[in-house]
Amino acid sequence: MKTSLKIVLPAIVVILIVVAAGFYILNELLEPPAPAAEDEEVIFTVPEGASVADVAAILKEEKLIRSELALRFMIWKEYDDISLIAGDYKLSPSMPPDEIINRIKSGDVFIETRKFVIPEGSTVEQIAARLAREGFVDEEEFLRLAQEPPSDLKEKYSFLKEVPGEVYYALEGYLFPATYEVEGATDAAEVINLMLQRFQVFLSEEKYRRAEEKGFSMHEVVTLASIIKREVASPREWEKVASVFHNRLDTGMLLESCATVQYALEEHKERLLYSDLEVESPYNTYRNPGLPPGPISSPGEASLEAVLYPKETDYFYFVSKQDGSGEHYFAQTLAEHNANIEKARGNQ
Secondary structure, three states: OHHHHHHHHHHHHHHHHHHHHHHHHHHHHOOOOOOOOOOOOEEEEEOOOOOHHHHHHHHHHOOOOOOHHHHHHHHHHHOOOOOOOOEEEEEOOOOOHHHHHHHHHHOOOOOOEEEEEOOOOOOHHHHHHHHHHOOOOOHHHHHHHHHOOOHHHHHHOHHHHHOOOOOOOOOOOOOOOOEEEEEOOOOHHHHHHHHHHHHHHHOOHHHHHHHHHOOOOHHHHHHHHHHHHHHOOOHHHHHHHHHHHHHHHHHOOOOOOHHHHHHHHOOOOOOOOOOHHHOOOOOOOOOOOOOOOOOOOOOOHHHHHHHHOOOOOOOOEEEEOOOOOOOEEEEOOHHHHHHHHHHHHHHO
């Protein structure tokens, strides 16, 4: 009996050592092949109908795992029933095998996206050119849809029903400036829909109530906000500039916005001439009272808010300081305004 015990105990010890070594080796083989390569990513494709053995072989070939057999053993041990979903996955050699399998099992497929940015104050034509240059839309198609959007778009976005017929582009001002992310190929209709959706997010019952309190339609709010954005670069002054324009509109004064004349000329001039101020256009606020028929650019949330919640001032005039600050002098009377003009000239 003692002899048998002497034989069995060493055998058990050997078996335990072998098992422990096996588990150690298995754990080693289930470590990521490159733990430090977090920034290294590949697109891994699981073919339609691929088996566990197929996927393990491809993962090993792509150097995303250390051992096919170790992976297959782990799957057999950990999962009673497993279905690997076909598709493209973004994987890294720094990922543990169980994380890779869980991602493929859950169908967390990789969908390539692209981003585009619409800067605040962009016109429809600037947006179309930018998106065409970056390969998102056909420029002519975009401009055609922006000029005459289909009836179903107007039904979907009721705020477009306020847009009058004499505007250059029906969607001017409503293509909300923001950063957008899209999947795969896009066309003009899809991109326009995204931007109109984003504008609709800004709108709320509170915004409509506030516009009504100020005596404005939402279209007029967008129009004035677009003028403010093109007139003054600094958001710090938008509420004060909004106050100037509100005061002018309330007293029947002409807006006399150079930005609207620039839009009417359909070309940007570094310096407007007096003859430019006589251009025949409904957008020329030096000749026509009130607001122009529509926006002259795409305003963002801050300039829209400035129109809805302007500062309370007695200002009717403003002029650039011409000192490189981008700021303006504000005045209540024409005499004060003329004095500010002289002061600005002295800053040049």
